[in-house]
Amino acid sequence: MATRLKTVNYAFVTLASLVNNTLTTLTQRTIYLPETGTKTFRSVVAHVTFDDIITATGGSLTTKTLNLRLGAAGYTSVANANTLTNSGENASFHLVADYTSHFTTNWTGASMTCDFQLQINQSTGTTTGMVNVCVTLEITYEYDDTVTTQVKTVMIPLNAPTGALATTAATVDTFPALDTYLPEASKTYRDIYVVIQGNEARNTATTDHTITLSVGATTVTTGNYEGALASDRWFRYVFDILAAGFAGTGATANFQLSATIARCNHLQAYAVVTYEYDEPSSTSIMNSVMLPMETDSPMGGTTSADFQSASRELWVQEPATITTNKVAFFVHWQQAAAIAGLNMRIGTGSFVAYTDTASVLCGSNGAMIRNDAAVTLARGRNKLNFNVYRTDTADFGFNVSGFWLVNYTSGKASAGSGAHNHTVLWGLLANGTAAAAASYTVAATAPNIPEADYFIAGLGTRLVVQPTGATMPVGFIVNVERLSGEGGHAWERGYLDIAQTDAELGAFFAYSQMRDTFNRWPNDAETGRLPIETNRRWQVFAPLAASGAFGWAGLSLMLTYHSITYTVAGTLSGSFSGTVDLKLWRYANNDGQALQLSSRSGNGAYSFTWYDNTEPVFVTAKDATNIAVSTEQVAGNTFNIATPGGSSSEHSFVFQS
Secondary structure (H helix, E strand, C coil): CCEEEEEEEEECCCEEEECCCCCEECCCEEEECCCCCCCEEEEEEEEEEEEECCCECCCCEEEEEEEEEECCCCCEEEEECCCECCCCCCCEEEEEEECHHHHHHHCCCCEEEEEEEEEEEECCCECCCEEEEEEEEEEEEEEECCCCEEEEEEEEECCCCCCCCCCCCEEEEEECCHHHHCCCEEEEEEEEEEEEEEECCCCCCCCCECEEEEECCEEEECCCECCCCCCEEEEEEEEECCCCCCCCCCCCEEEEEEECCCCCCCCEEEEEEEEEEECCCCCEEEEEEEEEEECCCCCECCCCCCCEEEEEEEEECCCCCCEEEEEEEEEEEECCCCCCCEEEEECCCCCEEECCCCCCEECCEEEEEECHHHCCCCCEEEEEEEEEECCCCCCCCEEEEEEEEEEEEEECCCCCHHHCCEEEEEEEECCCCCCCECEEEEEECCCCCCCCCCEEEEEEEEEEEEECCCCCECEEEEEEECCCCCCCCCEEEEEEEECCCCCCCCCEEEECCCCCCECCCCCECCCCCECCCCCEEEEEECCECCCCCCEEEEEEEEEEEECCCEEEEEEEECCCCCEEEEEEEECCCCCCEEEEEEEEECCEEEEEEECCCCCCEEEEEECCCCEEECCCECCCCECCEECCCCCCCCCHHHHHC
């Protein structure tokens, strides 16, 4: 038995409309977590989004009550009556609530019903109430991987237009045939939903609109997006196609988008599929990971020769055959006016032009860059690249960050599919009951990785900021504490970028890349890194141009790791004596990295646990009088070391210290 960690996602059916200041229960859903035995819940976070329908003056929120319960348990309530002040615009809201304790106390068995209630009081404005109330759950828990029936979530990028939505139904992508796209055996689908999100991009227009989404014959039309205040707001809509009767898992289906008015430029779209499968019978596995990434601001410009870039590595260790499926980067940024000549690309692809028209920004702007052919994954080290530039000479694009969705299939590791690359989401900070703050410091519980051996392939944070009032933050900062005795600064920077946007209420996002800050594996030999499984504080700042409270914040850790291991082992012989210091090195990428440290007394056997067998490594051994080096080869071979030793030109950097 191995205890492992996973995150699975579920959505409630979107509530079309919410009467103002009325406690309303969404359609009940069933949560399936089929692994038998004890489950340890590490993080359960709800993301709640909704759109107002104010036609004059802007609407401020007072009561904000979010209730959840499992089965017949009493509701756990996150209630906040502090005013979230309007900025004279229409607004879309994004609230974050934590229900980890509720799941810990009340979960039993393999499935339970789950209810969610919402009460929102809009205390100002004409035509109060909300539409398009969307609630999604991110459930992170430990489980026994020896059980037959297991559950997982896969996130699948879907194409969306690079300009405005068409006003008649337009096929923008092919929804995959899930029965064949997902290779695991004996699948039972527990939730399938599509998320579209982006900026309304009204460009001063005041006409209302709706959006229609279709996957095959399963269709929904959103609630009415009010346009009276000409607000370019960031919105999210969740279409639970399984609850709506989608039965096309055995065949491809057209994914269609349209709007009653040509707007909502360069939306983001992806599907979330949560399904049970038979683990012992599965020989091929879908690996789906979510990797945060940031890029320095502003966007490049003003030609394609002067682009801004960002990249991150993804290490693939699953057995052959590796087949890249769907890959996309979902980018967020801020602007104060429409950006001309916006172009983006990923991997080796060509630049793609995006038509941008958002001019009265109420929250973030965003787009997605989907190009499955631009990235070809293989076992070992892979690089994911993103480039962006604009021809605009006055509007530059700031606070640029986002996340990758990467899907690839592989064989199944001998340790089981739970050892594969997978992403877990760990809530650090949620909206609480207090008033809006100028900063947040949270003493978060450290992530607990249950495996003794693991390799962190991706690590970062996701920040959601819901401001209050008409004074917007001038930047976003995420810090992590360096404890006494860990050396260096008291606080390490996780994310820092400036903001530029209109002073209007809306939801804002920032994604950090923090793998360089923390240990990448147990016994990481690189000095100055922080242990990931240590309790430490986190800080969030979103400073205003003048003193004051910016609003509420939600912060999550995004961790992608695998626990596939190999052995680097051999025997010391010759004249080693006393304490022999052993060090595992990698030089394959000209990086000269010390990977792990160990020691033993005199001659004899030694071993390291390592997490890759595609790039050569070697071992050095040093006692009081001798130093010697093994041959350079991939893990799994024999690394014998004998004295007398010496340095070769290839490894001379080892001995210069």
